[in-house]
Amino acid sequence: MNNYALVVAGLIVLVGLAAARARLDRRDGARRVFDFFWRLEIFTVVLLVASLVVLGTVQVVMRNLMHSGLLWADPFMRHVVLYLGAIGATVASARMNHITVDVASRILPARLKPARRAVVYGATAIATYLLAIAAIRLVIDERSFGEVAFLGIKAWVIQLILPVAFVVITYRTLLAIFLGREPAEAGSDVA
Amino acid sequence: MALLGILIALLALAGMPLFAVFGALAMALFFFAGIDISSVAVSMYSVAGSPLLVAIPLFTLAGYIFAHSKAPDRLVKLSAAVFPGGLAVVALVACAVFTAFTGASGVTIVAMGGLLLPALLQEGYDRKFTLGLVTASGSLGLLFPPSLPIIIYGYVAEVPVDKLFLAGILPGILLVGLLAGYGYYKGKRERVHGVRPSLTAIRAAARDAGWEIPLPFIVLGGIYGGILTVNEAAAITALYALIVEVFVYRDIPVRKLPEIFSESVALVGGILVIIMCSFGFVNYLIDAEVPMRILDWMQRYISSKYTFLLILNLFLLVVGCLMDIFSALIVVVPLIAPVATGFGVDPVHLGIVFLTNLEIGYLTPPVGLNLFISSFRFKEPVVKLYSASVPFLLLMLLALVVITYAPALSLALVNLVAR
Numbered sequence: 001m002n003n004y005a006l007v008v009a010g011l012i013v014l015v016g017l018a019a020a021r022a023r024l025d026r027r028d029g030a031r032r033v034f035d036f037f038w039r040l041e042i043f044t045v046v047l048l049v050a051s052l053v054v055l056g057t058v059q060v061v062m063r064n065l066m067h068s069g070l071l072w073a074d075p076f077m078r079h080v081v082l083y084l085g086a087i088g089a090t091v092a093s094a095r096m097n098h099i100t101v102d103v104a105s106r107i108l109p110a111r112l113k114p115a116r117r118a119v120v121y122g123a124t125a126i127a128t129y130l131l132a133i134a135a136i137r138l139v140i141d142e143r144s145f146g147e148v149a150f151l152g153i154k155a156w157v158i159q160l161i162l163p164v165a166f167v168v169i170t171y172r173t174l175l176a177i178f179l180g181r182e183p184a185e186a187g188s189d190v191a
Numbered sequence: 192m193a194l195l196g197i198l199i200a201l202l203a204l205a206g207m208p209l210f211a212v213f214g215a216l217a218m219a220l221f222f223f224a225g226i227d228i229s230s231v232a233v234s235m236y237s238v239a240g241s242p243l244l245v246a247i248p249l250f251t252l253a254g255y256i257f258a259h260s261k262a263p264d265r266l267v268k269l270s271a272a273v274f275p276g277g278l279a280v281v282a283l284v285a286c287a288v289f290t291a292f293t294g295a296s297g298v299t300i301v302a303m304g305g306l307l308l309p310a311l312l313q314e315g316y317d318r319k320f321t322l323g324l325v326t327a328s329g330s331l332g333l334l335f336p337p338s339l340p341i342i343i344y345g346y347v348a349e350v351p352v353d354k355l356f357l358a359g360i361l362p363g364i365l366l367v368g369l370l371a372g373y374g375y376y377k378g379k380r381e382r383v384h385g386v387r388p389s390l391t392a393i394r395a396a397a398r399d400a401g402w403e404i405p406l407p408f409i410v411l412g413g414i415y416g417g418i419l420t421v422n423e424a425a426a427i428t429a430l431y432a433l434i435v436e437v438f439v440y441r442d443i444p445v446r447k448l449p450e451i452f453s454e455s456v457a458l459v460g461g462i463l464v465i466i467m468c469s470f471g472f473v474n475y476l477i478d479a480e481v482p483m484r485i486l487d488w489m490q491r492y493i494s495s496k497y498t499f500l501l502i503l504n505l506f507l508l509v510v511g512c513l514m515d516i517f518s519a520l521i522v523v524v525p526l527i528a529p530v531a532t533g534f535g536v537d538p539v540h541l542g543i544v545f546l547t548n549l550e551i552g553y554l555t556p557p558v559g560l561n562l563f564i565s566s567f568r569f570k571e572p573v574v575k576l577y578s579a580s581v582p583f584l585l586l587m588l589l590a591l592v593v594i595t596y597a598p599a600l601s602l603a604l605v606n607l608v609a610r
Contacts, residue, residue: 046452052249053433056426064418074242077422082239084248085467088460089210091453098208099461099515120207127207127215131231131468134218138232149239159236 011129014171022178038094045087048080075150079158086165093172094184096121118177125173132166139163192223209518210461210468217471224475234470238463242422243346248459249425250339253432254293255455258302260442263289265400267306272389272396278314279324279374282307286325287332287367288407292428300329300564308569319579320377326565326576327370327583330553333516334363334546337410337424340516343462344542347524352421353414357608358539358601362547362594369586402435415608462517469518473525482529489530499534500595503527504548511552512559519549543601547594551587554580 024030055073062069092098104116142156149155175183196219203212217231238244257263263285270285271278286307290299304325311321333340336356345352397404410428413419419427436442443451476482493499510519524545531541553561556577566573594600 042449042453045456046449049248049252049452049456052245053252053426053429056245056249056423057430060419060423060427075239077245078242079239081241081244081248081463082236082467084456085238085460085463088456088458089464090460092457092461092464095457097457097461098210099465099518100206100208101203101513104205116205120202120205123202124207124211127211127218130218130228131211131214134228134230135232135235137227137229138236141229155236158239159232162232162235 007133010133011170014129014167015174018171018174019178021175025179041087041091045084045091048084048087052077052080072151079149082158083161086161090165090168090172093169094182096173096176096182114180121173121177125170125177128166128173129170132163132170135159135162135166192219195219209514210464213465213472213518213522214468217468217475220472220475231468231471234474235467237470238467241346243342243352244463244466245422246337246342246425247339247462248456249422249429250292250337250342251459252452252455253425253428254298255451255458256429256432256436256443257289258293258298259447259451260436260440262400262403262436262442263302263306265396265403267303267310269396269400269404272392276371276375277378278307278311279316279320279378280371282311282324283328283331283367283371283374286328287335287363290328290330290332291335291338292406299332300325300561300568304329304565304568315381316377317381319575322565322569322571322576323579323581323583324370324374325569326561326580327554327587329561329564330516330550331367331370332363333550334359334366334543336360336414337421337428340520340546340549341542342421343517343520344524344546347520348528348538348542350538350542354539354605355542356411356414357604358543359546360604361600362543362590365593365600366547366550366587366590369590370583373582373586402439406431465518466521469521473522476526482526485526486530486533490533493534496534496536497596499531500536500544503531503544504591504595507545507548508552508555511549512555512557513552515560516546516549516553519552520545537598537602539605540598540601544591544595547587547591551584551591554584554587 021034055070055077059069059073089098108116139156139159139162142159143154145155147155149158172183196216199207199212199215199219203209214231217234218228221228221230266285266289267281270281270288274281274284282303286299286303289303293299293302308321308325311324312318316324332338336359338359341355341359342352344350345355406428409431410419410424413424413427414421437445437448489499489502493502507519507523510523514522527545528538528541532538536544553559556562562573562576562580565571565576
């Protein structure tokens with residue numbers, strides 16, 4: 001992806017998607033689709049956390065009672081943490097409740113707040129989009145190395161979550177600008 | 192580069208999410224150093240290489256489950272039965288325990304404050320004192336195991352977490368003790384009518400919380416008995432919380448679980464994504480030998496370890512009130528830890544000093560996080576909370592001085608167990 005045109009085109013597509021999604025906000029049919037993806041995201045997250053609880057407990061029991069353990073459990077759990085970080089960040093983006101320093105919104109007069117929001121979210125979208133590009137380049141590089149992470153799974157396949165997550169984060173940040181509110185504020189149908 | 196750096200810093204102050212700030216800084220540094228920006232993503236992936244981080248989502252989940260159950264209620268009743276000296280003392284102890292098990296994410300003020308504020312007012316404590324107390328107790332207990340910031344410090348500074356858990360206990364007791372002493376004095380002076388502890392009350396409260404009382408013993412006993420690793424203790428805690436609150440007490444209906452899971456993951460994701468994005472930034476600074484340069488520069492002006500610690504405290508208090516504890520740990524620790532080692536500060540002791548500072552930072556005006564959570568939760572202007580928390584802030588600063596200049600307080604238990 002050394003092609004600048006492709007990078008710019010990608011950003012334009014995302015802006016278009018977010019704008020289209022913002023316009024479709026009130027259509028019932030569209031809502032059902034958005035809702036489905038949002039539920040899928042939450043379901044994945046629940047499954048990932050549950051897998052940590054179960055595997056962690058299984059490891060305790062196996063190690064202390066049978067003096068053995070699942071060899072793949074440790075790398076698996078570490079990668080689950082990576083996935084939780086990535087997907088958790090997209091969930092946090094839907095509510096835009098990321099950790100911030102945010103001195104300005106406490107001291108700025110109310111009439112300047114929408115402007116602050118637009119500027120900050122715009123800059124955030126650009127930064128997260130560039131992070132997505134960085135992640136895509138990582139995946140392409142890794143793919144040419146072809147290293148295996150664990151259980152025969154290639155590292156680059158696992159790493160795909162990084163560009164996906166940052167693209168989603170960028171899209172949601174843009175969506176928050178178009179909607180003029182946080183995507184998950186009004187009900188649960190974010191996609 | 193400098194211009195871009197200033198722009199990003201301004202955006203950070205305007206409220207740009209910190210992960211994006213650190214990601215952008217890292218990309219800018221790499222770009223101007225002629226390194227491919229994919230290095231930032233390489234650092235992100237290295238999160239999957241650390242076994243210690245597994246504990247974070249698990250302890251957080253446990254914390255959210257407790258916060259959504261009636262555990263806070265039972266905890267307060269139990270503390271009220273066991274600890275004499277009025278409800279103020281009880282509130283502090285209960286909050287400390289609750290914070291230790293829920294990380295330091297403001298959950299304490301939201302979960303416990305709503306319960307304690309009306310109760311304290313009803314007992315006759317004045318409103319200003321009560322507000323200050325509830326606000327201060329929001330981060331109290333951060334030094335007790337298995338608190339999340341301790342785990343993150345251990346991860347970032349590469350110090351064994353079980354040692355840090357031990358090291359935090361006495362300083363934590365000092366902090367709680369000082370505030371509790373003030374609460375006791377306040378209760379006496381204002382003739383607050385308290386309940387006398389009685390054996391029947393203890394028995395009733397203990398029976399109510401019977402399923403929750405064993406948990407701290409399982410976690411600590413498991414880790415120090417060599418049965419559980421920290422991650423396994425985290426998994427057991429989460430499982431235990433699930434079973435007890437959902438199936439034994441039935442405080443939480445099963446259909447509410449996905450919501451609680453996703454709430455906890457949003458917080459965990461928020462922390463982990465900062466770790467992921469700041470890794471590249473921090474690694475760049477370490478490769479550029481920034482810590483060594485800070486050390487060289489400081490050693491030119493400072494020779495004593497104690498002067499260094501004083502300056503460190505002042506610096507960390509500022510950091511603590513500007514940044515939340517997690518990002519402060521992730522970014523500042525790798526840069527400062529080598530400097531502190533250069534001045535001969537024990538890394539375990541440094542950890543406790545760090546965490547105490549950041550704990551106090553939660554309460555420091557103008558932007559301490561607890562002040563805002565309290566203001567939001569209790570619908571009081573922030574300015575009122577500033578003045579309400581001053582006495583507590585001063586007491587905590589006193590404790591900080593003791594913790595900083597008496598390393599033995601942190602290291603005694605560690606050395607005792609190591610022997």
